[in-house]
């Protein structure tokens with residue numbers, strides 16, 4: 134089922150490019166004022182999200198996933214010094230539109246949920262109040278109608294006896310239920326895009342599976358596009374159709390999930406897949422990527438992965454652009470055509486998960 | 494009393510009917526965080542413990558290194574409960590048992606240099622002369638692959654992986670025999686997790702260490718462990734060799750847990766047979782009667798509410814607590 138989707142998406146993106154996109158991000162760069170001066174946290178971020186598409190944004194801590202998500206809703210912290218590029222969402226440039234226009238979009242056409250539902254929910258208001266409030270700010274439904282719609286939405290996100298739960302306070306709910314409430318609040322206005330930043334990281338695996346299932350189903354039935362930010366490649370594989378990999382503030386690969394897992398084009402994506410314990414022989418040595426992500430202060434010229442890349446060579450110190458690799462794929466590595474990089478497939482056979490892998 | 498898993502082999506620690514209770518905040522109730530757990534940790538092995546948040550993993554870990562006292566039951570070393578030893582002897586004995594926690598930032602004093610942090614446990618223990626202590630600290634740093642010049646730096650000048658190595662070096666200075674590793678790679682980035690896991694494996698090989706490896710990351714636990722114990726609401730529900738537990742899980746909770754793990758595989762290689770559990774773990778203040786998993790178990794029968802399932806060895810060295818785990822057609826009804 135997931136596979137059919139990704140194949141379809143791939144051809145769509147390839148054929149239509151940005152014309153069909155719901156959202157089109159171009160040259161996005163985020164700068165912060167810090168005690169050390171101006172920090173360029175991300176730059177040259179390009180990607181599209183098609184209507185109803187589910188896109189995973191992956192990468193290690195600090196690579197810029199969260200601030201990219203926040204920039205779409207202009208929720209960046211106060212010490213923002215500048216935003217470059219454009220974020221076209223149905224003919225509106227979110228990077229430069231008026232505050233008033235943004236207010237009409239935020240929460241209504243684009244919604245966002247976070248890792249820690251407790252910090253996003255107001256402890257002094259009931260669950261129902263917080264969800265109905267969103268609805269009443271953005272639409273002109275009456276009190277009764279808002280309550281009815283809220284109960285319906287709580288039911289859709291899998292909360293049992295919503296008639297009772299609607300009058301409870303956040304602290305009366307478990308972590309998983311709070312995240313469901315957040316999702317209900319985010320989806321109550323029927324947004325076209327839901328940005329979810331690590332929505333399951335704080336949850337247990339069995340609850341995570343419930344929430345991911347819910348997000349996938351809701352996105353499918355309501356045609357809401359999903360931008361899922363996570364550092365877990367498994368979460369992306371289970372939930373999304375496309376995967377955008379970031380490294381040190383840049384997009385370095387953009388491909389259908391299956392394509393990226395089977396045959397990654399960027400040495401960093403390949404290295405990440407190889408380092409996962411799922412895919413290595415038990416008790417054997419785990420391949421790892423030597424070194425660490427350069428900090429903003431020591432960012433090298435040219436390829437930002439150069440110091441850790443086993444394929445680095447003369448030419449890699451040149452500025453790397455996000456190249457079109459065909460079939461809707463993009464990669465920021467000029468050597469991608471000559472490199473034959475291993476993906477998840479090569480390792481799965483000998484790994485501890487082998488017994489759980491379907492053989493063709 | 495529970496029969497024991499693998500008592501034939503050389504145990505470094507024997508845990509017998511361990512119970513640990515805590516008062517709730519309002520002091521009105523007791524949480525039995527660990528409620529009747531028995532197992533042996535064998536010398537030189539990695540004993541993995543997995544289970545949901547709040548199931549009692551950390552509590553077991555802390556009891557193993559004497560950071561908290563059992564409410565009932567015993568933790569025996571060579572048949573002796575070390576807490577009954579004279580104070581001085583106990584203090585030196587407990588140094589053989591160390592614990593490393595998840596967050597390297599919380600564990601390091603930001604105002605102390607790295608080398609002072611590594612030296613600290615030795616100084617507290619009053620071991621050897623100053624020069625000997627420094628030599629031992631430097632040896633430990635080298636052991637975990639930290640260059641000596643990092644010793645003069647402060648924690649904020651190190652990467653996450655380096656900080657976790659400092660914590661490991663610190664634990665190694667006392668030359669422990671057993672280390673409880675509690676979520677030690679959870680805070681680390683994906684690309685350096687492998688490095689730290691490799692280091693643990695290498696240290697075990699070279700120093701003959703025993704690990705109790707606590708995590709809720711299934712891929713990590715099945716990579717590093719020789720045996721895996723699965724915890725649910727204060728009790729073990731399954732225990733066995735890693736291959737058997739991850740390949741042929743016997744308990745319905747283990748089956749659900751394994752099937753819930755998101756796998757980084759293309760869709761053609763993933764099976765669709767996911768067991769999505771309903772609900773979440775009940776409160777440990779008022780656990781369900783009989784089998785504690787029954788409120789979420791798709792196979793639950795009335796006997797499951799009435800009787801606590803026995804802890805049985807259904808396959809060699811593979812233990813499980815479920816009334817029906819030995820039924821041949823134990824599959825979705």
Ligand SMILES: Nc1ncnc2c1ncn2[C@@H]1O[C@H](COP(=O)(O)OP(=O)(O)OP(=O)(O)O)[C@@H](O)[C@H]1O
Pocket residue numbers: 165166167172174192193194195196197198199200201210212364429
């Ligand atoms: N307010 C700020 N001022 C200065 N720098 C910031 C600010 N917020 C974020 N950054 C920096 O921007 C970069 C990207 O941060 P971001 O939070 O987007 O990372 P992330 O990819 O979401 O990481 P994680 O996986 O840890 O959540 C980091 O280097 C971070 O230190």
Ligand SMILES: Nc1ncnc2c1ncn2[C@@H]1O[C@H](COP(=O)(O)OP(=O)(O)OP(=O)(O)O)[C@@H](O)[C@H]1O
Pocket residue numbers: 515516517524525526544545546547548549550551552553709777
């Ligand atoms: N010092 C304490 N005082 C009161 N209750 C406690 C204390 N320590 C733990 N608990 C309770 O005991 C139970 C088990 O906690 P424990 O920390 O051992 O779980 P865990 O399996 O390690 O969970 P996690 O995966 O979240 O770390 C929980 O219900 C917890 O709230």
Ligand code: SF4
Pocket residue numbers: 399400401436437438439440442443444445446448449453465466467468
């Ligand atoms: S550009 Fe060079 S250094 Fe960068 S990823 Fe490609 S091969 Fe490696």
Ligand code: SF4
Pocket residue numbers: 744745746784785786787788790791792793794797802814815816817818
């Ligand atoms: S004892 Fe009953 S409720 Fe418990 S796991 Fe077995 S079948 Fe399920």
Ligand SMILES: [Mg+2]
Pocket residue numbers: 198199200330
């Ligand atoms: Mg983030």
Ligand SMILES: [Mg+2]
Pocket residue numbers: 550551552675
């Ligand atoms: Mg714990």
